[in-house]
Amino acid sequence: MSSPTTPRRGYHHGDLRARLISEGIALLAETGVAGFSVAKVAVRAGVSSAAPYRHFPDREALLGACAAALTAALTDVLVRAAELAGPDPVDRLAATAGAYTRYALEHRAGLDLIYSPDLAAAHRPVVVEQSRRLMDALMALTSAVLPEDASWADTADLAYVHLSTTHGYATLLPRDGRPPRDVDGIAARAVTVARDHLTGHLLRLRGHGAP
Template sequence: MIHHMGGKYHHGDLRDELVRVSVELIAELGMDGFSVSQVAKRANVSPAAPYRHFPDRAALLAAVACTTACGLREQAEAAVAEAGPDPVAQLAAASGAYTAFLINRRIGFQAVFAEGLEDPKYTELHEHRRALIDTYLRLCLAVCPYPPAALELMEQLNAQAHGYGEFFLNGVYRRMNYTAAQVTAKSTTSARIVIDAHVDGQGPAQP
Protein backbone atom coordinates (compact mmCIF):
# COMPACT_ATOMS: atom_id res chain seq x y z
CA MET A 1 0.00 0.00 0.00
CA ILE A 2 1.22 3.50 -0.82
CA HIS A 3 1.31 5.85 2.15
CA HIS A 4 -0.12 9.14 0.94
CA MET A 5 -1.07 12.47 2.45
CA GLY A 6 -4.28 13.32 0.70
CA GLY A 7 -3.11 12.28 -2.77
CA LYS A 8 -5.09 10.17 -5.22
CA TYR A 9 -2.37 7.98 -6.65
CA HIS A 10 -2.74 4.28 -7.11
CA HIS A 11 0.30 2.08 -6.76
CA GLY A 12 0.63 1.73 -10.52
CA ASP A 13 0.36 5.49 -11.12
CA LEU A 14 2.84 6.75 -8.57
CA ARG A 15 5.99 5.95 -10.50
CA ASP A 16 4.97 8.12 -13.45
CA GLU A 17 3.77 10.84 -11.11
CA LEU A 18 7.11 10.90 -9.30
CA VAL A 19 8.93 11.30 -12.60
CA ARG A 20 6.57 14.07 -13.70
CA VAL A 21 7.00 15.92 -10.42
CA SER A 22 10.79 15.47 -10.61
CA VAL A 23 10.86 17.07 -14.05
CA GLU A 24 8.76 19.93 -12.70
CA LEU A 25 11.06 20.38 -9.70
CA ILE A 26 14.22 20.46 -11.83
CA ALA A 27 12.58 22.92 -14.20
CA GLU A 28 11.89 25.26 -11.29
CA LEU A 29 14.94 24.79 -9.06
CA GLY A 30 17.61 23.28 -11.28
CA MET A 31 19.57 20.11 -10.67
CA ASP A 32 20.81 21.31 -7.28
CA GLY A 33 17.24 21.68 -6.05
CA PHE A 34 16.32 18.09 -6.89
CA SER A 35 15.88 15.69 -3.98
CA VAL A 36 13.69 12.68 -3.31
CA SER A 37 12.23 14.31 -0.21
CA GLN A 38 11.16 17.39 -2.18
CA VAL A 39 9.66 15.18 -4.88
CA ALA A 40 7.67 13.24 -2.28
CA LYS A 41 6.43 16.47 -0.73
CA ARG A 42 5.26 17.85 -4.08
CA ALA A 43 3.66 14.56 -5.04
CA ASN A 44 1.79 14.64 -1.73
CA VAL A 45 3.07 11.25 -0.60
CA SER A 46 5.07 10.12 2.41
CA PRO A 47 8.88 10.43 2.31
CA ALA A 48 9.15 6.64 2.09
CA ALA A 49 6.76 6.21 -0.85
CA PRO A 50 9.21 7.02 -3.69
CA TYR A 51 11.58 4.31 -2.52
CA ARG A 52 9.00 1.68 -3.37
CA HIS A 53 9.67 2.52 -7.03
CA PHE A 54 13.20 3.96 -6.98
CA PRO A 55 15.91 2.63 -4.66
CA ASP A 56 17.71 5.96 -4.49
CA ARG A 57 17.98 9.49 -5.89
CA ALA A 58 20.09 8.38 -8.86
CA ALA A 59 17.50 5.84 -9.97
CA LEU A 60 14.77 8.48 -9.96
CA LEU A 61 17.04 10.90 -11.80
CA ALA A 62 17.78 8.21 -14.40
CA ALA A 63 14.04 7.91 -15.06
CA VAL A 64 13.83 11.69 -15.45
CA ALA A 65 16.75 11.59 -17.87
CA CYS A 66 15.00 8.90 -19.92
CA THR A 67 11.83 10.95 -20.15
CA THR A 68 13.79 14.06 -21.15
CA ALA A 69 15.85 12.23 -23.77
CA CYS A 70 12.70 10.79 -25.33
CA GLY A 71 11.03 14.19 -25.43
CA LEU A 72 14.09 15.82 -26.98
CA ARG A 73 14.36 13.16 -29.64
CA GLU A 74 10.68 13.43 -30.54
CA GLN A 75 10.89 17.22 -30.85
CA ALA A 76 14.04 17.03 -32.97
CA GLU A 77 12.50 14.44 -35.29
CA ALA A 78 9.33 16.51 -35.65
CA ALA A 79 11.40 19.56 -36.58
CA VAL A 80 13.35 17.54 -39.14
CA ALA A 81 10.13 16.28 -40.71
CA GLU A 82 8.88 19.85 -41.10
CA ALA A 83 12.17 21.15 -42.51
CA GLY A 84 11.89 19.44 -45.89
CA PRO A 85 14.47 17.34 -47.73
CA ASP A 86 17.52 19.65 -47.42
CA PRO A 87 19.98 18.06 -44.92
CA VAL A 88 21.33 21.44 -43.84
CA ALA A 89 17.83 22.75 -43.12
CA GLN A 90 17.03 19.55 -41.24
CA LEU A 91 20.08 19.83 -39.00
CA ALA A 92 19.50 23.52 -38.31
CA ALA A 93 15.86 22.80 -37.45
CA ALA A 94 16.87 20.03 -35.05
CA SER A 95 19.28 22.40 -33.34
CA GLY A 96 16.62 25.06 -32.98
CA ALA A 97 14.22 22.44 -31.67
CA TYR A 98 16.54 21.82 -28.74
CA THR A 99 16.50 25.51 -27.86
CA ALA A 100 12.70 25.52 -28.00
CA PHE A 101 12.52 22.41 -25.82
CA LEU A 102 14.85 23.90 -23.21
CA ILE A 103 12.94 27.18 -23.10
CA ASN A 104 9.52 25.55 -22.89
CA ARG A 105 10.38 22.81 -20.41
CA ARG A 106 13.40 24.28 -18.62
CA ILE A 107 15.16 20.95 -18.73
CA GLY A 108 17.50 19.42 -21.29
CA PHE A 109 21.01 18.02 -21.58
CA GLN A 110 21.76 18.90 -17.95
CA ALA A 111 19.32 16.15 -16.94
CA VAL A 112 20.01 13.68 -19.76
CA PHE A 113 23.74 13.69 -19.01
CA ALA A 114 23.59 14.35 -15.27
CA GLU A 115 26.49 13.20 -13.13
CA GLY A 116 26.14 9.92 -11.28
CA LEU A 117 24.27 8.07 -14.01
CA GLU A 118 27.20 6.31 -15.67
CA ASP A 119 26.47 2.94 -14.07
CA PRO A 120 25.71 0.28 -16.72
CA LYS A 121 22.68 -0.79 -14.70
CA TYR A 122 20.78 2.19 -16.12
CA THR A 123 20.27 0.28 -19.35
CA GLU A 124 17.17 2.12 -20.48
CA LEU A 125 18.80 5.50 -20.00
CA HIS A 126 21.90 4.52 -21.96
CA GLU A 127 19.71 3.30 -24.80
CA HIS A 128 17.75 6.54 -24.90
CA ARG A 129 20.93 8.61 -24.69
CA ARG A 130 22.40 6.68 -27.59
CA ALA A 131 19.24 7.09 -29.65
CA LEU A 132 19.25 10.84 -29.00
CA ILE A 133 22.91 11.23 -29.91
CA ASP A 134 22.46 9.09 -33.00
CA THR A 135 19.59 11.31 -34.14
CA TYR A 136 21.82 14.38 -34.10
CA LEU A 137 24.92 12.57 -35.34
CA ARG A 138 23.16 11.13 -38.39
CA LEU A 139 22.02 14.62 -39.30
CA CYS A 140 25.57 15.94 -38.89
CA LEU A 141 27.02 13.13 -41.00
CA ALA A 142 24.55 13.94 -43.77
CA VAL A 143 26.19 17.35 -44.21
CA CYS A 144 29.68 16.55 -42.93
CA PRO A 145 30.63 12.95 -43.87
CA TYR A 146 34.05 12.92 -42.14
CA PRO A 147 33.14 11.45 -38.70
CA PRO A 148 35.52 13.49 -36.50
CA ALA A 149 34.31 16.69 -38.15
CA ALA A 150 30.69 15.58 -37.76
CA LEU A 151 31.24 14.97 -34.04
CA GLU A 152 32.80 18.40 -33.65
CA LEU A 153 29.89 19.96 -35.50
CA MET A 154 27.40 18.17 -33.27
CA GLU A 155 29.17 19.41 -30.14
CA GLN A 156 29.25 22.98 -31.41
CA LEU A 157 25.59 22.98 -32.38
CA ASN A 158 24.47 21.43 -29.09
CA ALA A 159 26.48 23.93 -27.04
CA GLN A 160 25.17 26.82 -29.10
CA ALA A 161 21.55 25.67 -28.93
CA HIS A 162 21.79 25.20 -25.17
CA GLY A 163 23.37 28.61 -24.80
CA TYR A 164 20.53 30.34 -26.60
CA GLY A 165 18.02 28.63 -24.34
CA GLU A 166 19.96 29.49 -21.18
CA PHE A 167 20.27 33.14 -22.22
CA PHE A 168 16.50 33.28 -22.49
CA LEU A 169 15.85 31.46 -19.23
CA ASN A 170 18.42 33.54 -17.35
CA GLY A 171 16.74 36.74 -18.49
CA VAL A 172 19.42 38.01 -20.86
CA TYR A 173 17.26 37.83 -23.97
CA ARG A 174 14.06 38.67 -22.14
CA ARG A 175 15.60 41.97 -21.07
CA MET A 176 16.07 42.61 -24.78
CA ASN A 177 12.37 41.89 -25.27
CA TYR A 178 12.99 38.77 -27.35
CA THR A 179 10.21 36.21 -27.26
CA ALA A 180 10.84 32.47 -26.98
CA ALA A 181 9.91 32.10 -30.65
CA GLN A 182 12.42 34.76 -31.67
CA VAL A 183 15.20 33.12 -29.68
CA THR A 184 14.38 29.75 -31.25
CA ALA A 185 14.55 31.37 -34.68
CA LYS A 186 17.89 33.00 -33.82
CA SER A 187 19.21 29.65 -32.67
CA THR A 188 18.12 27.98 -35.89
CA THR A 189 19.64 30.71 -38.05
CA SER A 190 22.93 30.61 -36.13
CA ALA A 191 23.01 26.83 -36.49
CA ARG A 192 22.66 27.24 -40.22
CA ILE A 193 25.65 29.61 -40.27
CA VAL A 194 27.80 27.14 -38.32
CA ILE A 195 26.73 24.24 -40.54
CA ASP A 196 27.47 26.17 -43.73
CA ALA A 197 30.91 27.07 -42.39
CA HIS A 198 31.67 23.41 -41.70
CA VAL A 199 30.44 22.34 -45.11
CA ASP A 200 32.42 25.06 -46.90
CA GLY A 201 35.55 24.23 -44.92
CA GLN A 202 35.60 20.50 -45.59
CA GLY A 203 37.60 20.71 -48.79
CA PRO A 204 38.82 17.39 -50.22
CA ALA A 205 37.76 14.13 -48.58
CA GLN A 206 39.58 13.48 -45.34
CA PRO A 207 41.70 10.32 -44.95
Protein backbone atom coordinates (compact mmCIF):
# COMPACT_ATOMS: atom_id res chain seq x y z
CA MET A 1 0.00 0.00 0.00
CA SER A 2 1.37 3.42 -0.91
CA SER A 3 1.87 6.17 1.64
CA PRO A 4 0.64 9.77 1.09
CA THR A 5 4.14 10.69 -0.04
CA THR A 6 4.58 7.82 -2.49
CA PRO A 7 4.31 9.03 -6.11
CA ARG A 8 1.29 7.64 -7.90
CA ARG A 9 1.91 6.11 -11.27
CA GLY A 10 -0.12 6.37 -14.44
CA TYR A 11 -0.67 10.12 -14.65
CA HIS A 12 -0.80 11.76 -18.03
CA HIS A 13 0.71 15.22 -18.08
CA GLY A 14 -2.66 16.94 -18.46
CA ASP A 15 -4.20 14.82 -15.70
CA LEU A 16 -1.44 15.70 -13.27
CA ARG A 17 -1.76 19.40 -13.98
CA ALA A 18 -5.49 19.28 -13.24
CA ARG A 19 -4.88 17.20 -10.13
CA LEU A 20 -2.31 19.67 -8.82
CA ILE A 21 -4.74 22.56 -9.30
CA SER A 22 -7.51 20.63 -7.56
CA GLU A 23 -5.30 19.73 -4.62
CA GLY A 24 -3.95 23.28 -4.53
CA ILE A 25 -7.47 24.66 -4.18
CA ALA A 26 -8.21 22.18 -1.39
CA LEU A 27 -5.01 23.19 0.40
CA LEU A 28 -5.88 26.88 0.09
CA ALA A 29 -9.26 26.22 1.71
CA GLU A 30 -7.47 24.63 4.67
CA THR A 31 -4.44 26.85 5.16
CA GLY A 32 -4.88 30.00 3.10
CA VAL A 33 -2.16 31.49 0.94
CA ALA A 34 0.29 31.66 3.86
CA GLY A 35 0.28 27.89 4.26
CA PHE A 36 0.44 27.13 0.55
CA SER A 37 3.50 25.46 -0.94
CA VAL A 38 4.29 23.38 -4.01
CA ALA A 39 5.70 20.66 -1.77
CA LYS A 40 2.46 20.36 0.21
CA VAL A 41 0.43 20.17 -2.99
CA ALA A 42 2.73 17.44 -4.30
CA VAL A 43 2.18 15.40 -1.13
CA ARG A 44 -1.59 15.77 -1.44
CA ALA A 45 -1.43 14.71 -5.09
CA GLY A 46 0.75 11.72 -4.22
CA VAL A 47 3.63 12.69 -6.50
CA SER A 48 7.28 13.55 -6.01
CA SER A 49 8.22 17.06 -4.94
CA ALA A 50 9.77 17.63 -8.38
CA ALA A 51 6.72 16.53 -10.41
CA PRO A 52 4.72 19.80 -10.13
CA TYR A 53 7.58 21.76 -11.67
CA ARG A 54 6.96 20.03 -15.00
CA HIS A 55 3.77 22.06 -15.21
CA PHE A 56 4.37 25.09 -12.98
CA PRO A 57 7.76 26.83 -12.81
CA ASP A 58 7.18 28.16 -9.29
CA ARG A 59 4.71 28.62 -6.45
CA GLU A 60 3.24 31.76 -7.99
CA ALA A 61 2.42 29.96 -11.22
CA LEU A 62 0.51 27.26 -9.35
CA LEU A 63 -1.28 29.88 -7.25
CA GLY A 64 -2.27 31.72 -10.43
CA ALA A 65 -3.64 28.54 -11.97
CA CYS A 66 -5.62 27.82 -8.80
CA ALA A 67 -7.05 31.35 -8.78
CA ALA A 68 -8.07 31.09 -12.43
CA ALA A 69 -9.71 27.71 -11.85
CA LEU A 70 -11.59 29.01 -8.81
CA THR A 71 -12.85 32.01 -10.78
CA ALA A 72 -13.96 29.87 -13.72
CA ALA A 73 -15.78 27.44 -11.43
CA LEU A 74 -17.42 30.29 -9.51
CA THR A 75 -18.66 31.84 -12.75
CA ASP A 76 -20.22 28.53 -13.80
CA VAL A 77 -21.90 28.24 -10.40
CA LEU A 78 -23.39 31.73 -10.63
CA VAL A 79 -24.63 31.27 -14.18
CA ARG A 80 -26.23 27.97 -13.24
CA ALA A 81 -27.93 29.51 -10.19
CA ALA A 82 -29.40 32.27 -12.35
CA GLU A 83 -30.69 29.72 -14.85
CA LEU A 84 -32.42 27.75 -12.11
CA ALA A 85 -34.00 30.87 -10.59
CA GLY A 86 -36.52 31.30 -13.40
CA PRO A 87 -37.32 34.19 -15.74
CA ASP A 88 -37.56 37.13 -13.32
CA PRO A 89 -34.40 39.28 -13.65
CA VAL A 90 -34.33 40.25 -9.96
CA ASP A 91 -34.68 36.63 -8.87
CA ARG A 92 -31.94 35.61 -11.27
CA LEU A 93 -29.41 38.16 -10.02
CA ALA A 94 -30.38 37.61 -6.38
CA ALA A 95 -29.84 33.87 -6.81
CA THR A 96 -26.19 34.52 -7.61
CA ALA A 97 -25.78 35.96 -4.10
CA GLY A 98 -26.82 32.66 -2.57
CA ALA A 99 -24.64 30.65 -4.92
CA TYR A 100 -21.66 32.92 -4.32
CA THR A 101 -22.11 32.74 -0.56
CA ARG A 102 -22.29 28.96 -0.60
CA TYR A 103 -19.19 28.77 -2.80
CA ALA A 104 -17.30 31.19 -0.56
CA LEU A 105 -18.18 29.26 2.58
CA GLU A 106 -17.09 26.01 0.98
CA HIS A 107 -13.77 27.31 -0.39
CA ARG A 108 -13.04 29.95 2.24
CA ALA A 109 -9.44 31.15 1.99
CA GLY A 110 -9.06 29.95 -1.56
CA LEU A 111 -11.63 32.42 -2.82
CA ASP A 112 -9.65 35.34 -1.39
CA LEU A 113 -6.90 34.47 -3.84
CA ILE A 114 -9.09 35.70 -6.70
CA TYR A 115 -8.89 39.24 -5.32
CA SER A 116 -5.35 39.07 -3.97
CA PRO A 117 -2.89 41.68 -5.26
CA ASP A 118 0.01 39.49 -4.16
CA LEU A 119 0.24 37.29 -7.24
CA ALA A 120 3.26 38.03 -9.37
CA ALA A 121 2.48 40.13 -12.43
CA ALA A 122 3.53 37.33 -14.76
CA HIS A 123 0.68 35.14 -13.47
CA ARG A 124 -2.09 37.75 -13.29
CA PRO A 125 -3.29 37.58 -16.94
CA VAL A 126 -4.80 34.09 -16.61
CA VAL A 127 -6.70 35.25 -13.52
CA VAL A 128 -7.79 38.50 -15.15
CA GLU A 129 -9.16 36.59 -18.14
CA GLN A 130 -11.42 34.48 -15.93
CA SER A 131 -12.33 37.49 -13.77
CA ARG A 132 -13.50 39.27 -16.90
CA ARG A 133 -15.75 36.32 -17.72
CA LEU A 134 -17.19 36.49 -14.19
CA MET A 135 -17.95 40.19 -14.51
CA ASP A 136 -19.39 39.77 -18.00
CA ALA A 137 -21.88 37.26 -16.59
CA LEU A 138 -22.82 39.56 -13.71
CA MET A 139 -23.07 42.57 -16.02
CA ALA A 140 -25.51 40.70 -18.27
CA LEU A 141 -27.68 39.71 -15.31
CA THR A 142 -27.54 43.23 -13.88
CA SER A 143 -28.41 44.82 -17.21
CA ALA A 144 -31.56 42.71 -17.35
CA VAL A 145 -32.64 44.10 -13.97
CA LEU A 146 -32.22 47.77 -14.88
CA PRO A 147 -34.32 49.86 -17.29
CA GLU A 148 -33.33 49.61 -20.94
CA ASP A 149 -31.94 53.15 -20.95
CA ALA A 150 -29.55 52.50 -18.04
CA SER A 151 -25.98 53.49 -18.81
CA TRP A 152 -23.04 51.13 -18.79
CA ALA A 153 -21.66 53.01 -15.77
CA ASP A 154 -24.90 52.56 -13.80
CA THR A 155 -24.96 48.85 -14.69
CA ALA A 156 -21.34 48.38 -13.68
CA ASP A 157 -21.91 50.25 -10.41
CA LEU A 158 -24.84 48.05 -9.43
CA ALA A 159 -22.98 44.88 -10.45
CA TYR A 160 -19.97 45.81 -8.32
CA VAL A 161 -22.15 46.76 -5.35
CA HIS A 162 -23.99 43.46 -5.66
CA LEU A 163 -20.74 41.50 -5.85
CA SER A 164 -18.95 43.34 -3.06
CA THR A 165 -21.95 43.13 -0.73
CA THR A 166 -22.31 39.42 -1.39
CA HIS A 167 -18.60 38.77 -0.93
CA GLY A 168 -18.58 40.68 2.34
CA TYR A 169 -21.67 38.88 3.60
CA ALA A 170 -20.14 35.50 2.86
CA THR A 171 -16.60 36.09 4.07
CA LEU A 172 -17.32 38.00 7.28
CA LEU A 173 -19.55 35.30 8.75
CA PRO A 174 -17.09 32.43 9.43
CA ARG A 175 -15.16 34.02 12.29
CA ASP A 176 -13.34 30.92 13.54
CA GLY A 177 -11.89 29.85 10.20
CA ARG A 178 -14.47 27.10 9.77
CA PRO A 179 -17.62 27.24 7.64
CA PRO A 180 -20.85 27.70 9.60
CA ARG A 181 -23.06 24.68 10.03
CA ASP A 182 -26.12 26.31 8.51
CA VAL A 183 -24.73 26.97 5.05
CA ASP A 184 -28.18 26.58 3.45
CA GLY A 185 -29.70 29.13 5.79
CA ILE A 186 -26.91 31.63 5.25
CA ALA A 187 -27.12 31.24 1.47
CA ALA A 188 -30.90 31.75 1.63
CA ARG A 189 -30.45 34.92 3.69
CA ALA A 190 -27.92 36.19 1.17
CA VAL A 191 -30.54 35.78 -1.56
CA THR A 192 -33.08 37.68 0.54
CA VAL A 193 -30.63 40.50 1.26
CA ALA A 194 -29.73 40.78 -2.42
CA ARG A 195 -33.35 40.74 -3.53
CA ASP A 196 -34.27 43.43 -1.00
CA HIS A 197 -31.37 45.59 -2.16
CA LEU A 198 -32.21 45.17 -5.84
CA THR A 199 -35.91 45.83 -5.26
CA GLY A 200 -35.10 48.96 -3.23
CA HIS A 201 -32.69 50.14 -5.89
CA LEU A 202 -35.36 49.82 -8.58
CA LEU A 203 -37.90 51.64 -6.43
CA ARG A 204 -35.48 54.50 -5.92
CA LEU A 205 -34.86 54.69 -9.66
CA ARG A 206 -38.57 54.87 -10.36
CA GLY A 207 -39.06 57.48 -7.66
CA HIS A 208 -36.25 59.57 -9.08
CA GLY A 209 -37.85 59.42 -12.51
CA ALA A 210 -41.33 60.28 -11.28
CA PRO A 211 -42.66 63.80 -11.87
